[in-house]
Amino acid sequence: MANHTIATNVYVSFLDKKGFLSWFLTTDHKRIGILYLISISLFFLIAGTIALLMRFELLTPASDFVSPHTYNVLFTLHGSLMVFFFIVPGLAASFGNFLIPLMIGAPDVSFPKLNLASYWIYLLGTIIMLFALLQPADTGWTFYTPYSANTDADVILITLGVFVLGFSSILTGLNFIVTIHKMRAPGMTWHRLPLFIWASYATAILQLLATPVVGITLLLLIAERSLGVGFFDPAKGGDPVLFQNFFWFYSHPAVYIMIIPAMGVISEIIPVFSRKPIFGYKAIAYSSLGIAFISFLVWAHHMFTSGISEVAATIFSFLTFLVAIPTAIKVFNWIATLYKGSIELHSAMLYALGFIFLFTIGGLTGVFLGALAADIHLHDTYFIVAHMHYVMIGGTVMGFFGALHFWYPKWFGKMFNESVAKLAWFLIFVGFNVTFFPQFFLGVQGMPRRYATYPEEFQSLMSLSTYGSWILGLGILIMTVNLLKGLFSGEKAPQNPYGSLSLEWQVPSPPPLENFEEIPHVTDWSYGYGKKKEVDA
Amino acid sequence: MTWIPEAASNLAGKVDGVLLVITLISIFFFVLISALLIYFAVKYRRRREDEETPYITGSEPLEILWTVIPSILLILLFVYGFVVYKEMRTPPKDSVDITVTGKQWLWTFDYYNGKKTLNELYVRQNIPVRMIMRADDVLHSFFIPAFRVKQDLLPGRYTQLWFTPTKIGTYDIFCAEYCGTGHSAMLGKVVVLSPEAYDIWEKGIGVDDGAAVASLPPAELGEKIYKEKGCNACHSIDGSIVIGPSFKGLYGRTGVLEDGSSYTADENYIMRSILEPQEEMVQGFQPVMPSFKGILSEDDITAVIAYMKTLK
Amino acid sequence: MSEHTHSEARHITGYKTYFIVWVLLMILTATTVYVSYLDFGTLNIVIAMVVASIKAVAVALFFMHLKFEDSITWLFALFPLVLLFLLIGMTILDTFTRFFPIAG
């Protein structure tokens, strides 16, 4: 592995320069990463608080805390903020920005100014979104027509906000693809790339080519409301199901925009804390690309009961089962990496193991929804809600928290309190399962999603779910405080606290301004842990 | 509480079969993965800092194994799901047609025998029923958990589903596609009657079944109708405005209509508003209420008015 | 890796090539307008699309210099088209296979 970088005590860290403008006008990928990190974390906390309010309303069957309309607004905001403002930019924009140049041995991304522009566009989107809060929409984050075309609430602003955000996503993806193609350090061949880079590459392709479709779809929805265009309006000869086709053409790949980077994070954390090479490197790398490609072909599995044709449903069901295969391969490879390792249960590793555990549940319950007959019963019930949260929180958010704990020392040059981090992990893990596991049963019993009030027969499980959300909320609060506290009073972080072989750990913490004193010369992959035998694989 | 709702249609058992098989396979893989995860995490936990680990980068046979086995299983599951789905989507030739219309936030059922009901679907045991479905305004989804059937209703196009009810009883109908403020109040019941009971219902006048209802005091009957015929989706009884005006204090109220004239909510005005809701719109409300002509009898309306009078 | 080879000087297309391509484009435009006045039934749209695609390919290859680009550029130029066909194809497949079975 490369050890060309000399860690000297006298260097200028990327964090040293102070002042608002030095942040607002920065083109340093590490600083832009921090800007994204702050923004998405803020939206995560806001949307999470909204979720707690929703769960509080659902403690009892009647609508006694907020009115049904307010509840509908709440779940629309929760969904839109979580999906478009937190989880889609999420890991890809924050850790992607921070890590891609560091991991491939580059001083920055290919287009640093464009990178900053992407962030500004993201900010513009958030400003539009704030205005949208004045008369919030009640359509759900999916904006299904014809409801979204007819409701009195202001749908145009929120969709415009999402439309603008789309450009941020597209330009970030574009930047990363070019960076990974053109900026790799000498010797950093494709098969030596860290798996997080493969994951980011696959994600970037999805961002680049799926996002414009949701852009045009939302534009058409805006035109439907403002100009009377009727593509989705049956009264004008349009087809509401067409909206769903367009919407999910983006939004299914978007699910993978959310999860693939988290998979990349897990592939980085596990080898380091197992001191073992990643098992089946190529299979994991190519399965990222495989998942990305197949994800374009499965969108209508969100629509089996929506009135699409039986032929289409059958084809899409089949393709959906295909996407499960590369996912399964990854899980088995991670487990195999643990075998005969020297496993340290660092908080980041706990999040990674939690990811495997929860994501497996999320993935397996996805099989139910891919199977046509089962999906008919389960669609649009709490089973979907549970499945989606097992993938999004159990998967992506666990990966995000894992990444936060893993790269925290590198990014900020400080250490957090490890015991408190483990406590927070425990609360999050338990709270999450108590919140969402009962929802599988609710779904099987037929409890539909997006219900402000519900029949009394569901109350015991619904209340249990609400109690769980309090544990989950407490865990996240403790984690947030712990990480924030570390920033101010944490110990100084060493350069490479875990003994990682990846390039980013070979520079001081926090990294210097342009990452490397001298562009490194890469001679091996970054997973060369363990004792090599005579025969090298 | 049971794991899964009672299986009350011919399709339910078949769907449950798919659910069960996937559940068993899922449990197997989940137990396998989490057992290995925990076992490895405990067995290979770091005891010393300088532990040596082997340099294992992969194993082709193993990787082929765990690619091929899930692939085969998944394809089998696809086929199983598809076979049952095909049956769920193919109504038998001898089924009877019932048309269902979804409207914010009511279900209207039109029967092959000319009957019409609201929010209550009456079906005969062991006779296959095909629902011809249409929405008036936005998307809805017709969902009977006990029958394991679900299908969206679209404006401007018919969709369909079918089932044969097998067990006598009353089961929930949910709207499963988000349709606005009253979405969670868009509930209905499907009543499966024995052939004999069904014949009686078919011959009966009105939609309410039997003498027990008729003997209720008017205000209580009105409350029952308020809940069962979907009035509660739009009209609150606590003074809050959901979609339409609240029933609280409605009786005797005066105000201004859309056309500027004034009204007094006496018996006649209320009756006209139930039968021809769009004729005399009160200012500030949308003309969305369906007519209850043929659904509520004059006695029913009298009962509803009696109920309103109790809501001061 | 091909994307890393920039040793050869970049290709400069001559004015003459552009002019020939332009003449071709104009002829094809005239053809497509002319054909639209004839009635070939459904073939009309096929002819129109084939002609348009020839024009598009000519613009991409010569005006946009795709002919002289490396394989990665080709990949990213063609992949969106694959996705576009998937989007159109699968949506059409859904829309026009929606049977409504007749019972009884």
Add this chain to the structure above:
Amino acid sequence: MEKANMEESHGHIHHMDPEVEYSSSKLGMWLFLGTEIMLFGGLFAAYAIFRAKYPEMFLESHQELNREMGAINTCILIFSSLTMAIAVTAIQKGKRKMAGLFILVTIICGLGFGVVKYFEYSAKFAHHIYPDTNIFFSLYFMMTGLHMIHVFIGLVVLGVIMVLTFKGKFNEKYSTPVEMGGLYWHLVDLIWIYLFPLLYLVG
């Protein structure tokens, strides 16, 4: 790995190797063009579906469109593509003035396209044809409208590039922005090549 060696020899990393910078910009631009294709993709998909659904409406409604104006605009845009291509070759050969002039011709053509489109739209409005008239005109206005927005963006971009060209910012060694502007303009042309037969020449 030639690039690797080149990069190593550079002390100042922020002055990226011009070859790498050039090829990065070009790859980035092509990625962006792919995005644009997908953006129009939704409209093309909608077109395909509704044309198959309502062939009579398309046939009837398209007769309201002015075939001659469409054809003239097609010729204008193709010609502007030619002049843009010439401008790129000119700057690659270091002929700044010629490049600037041909960009100017391109811009004039783009403006001409806009003027023709303005008359077309006004004629439609005069006949009380609006985006909500029927699905065909919804498609017509959305497709040509989105295309028109791209033309305007292209004109602004080319305007800036033209000024910089005349100021002598580009030469045979560094002509990346001119080439990128050219690629964008050709894409605008390319999309119109499809829009013209789809909207104006329905069988």
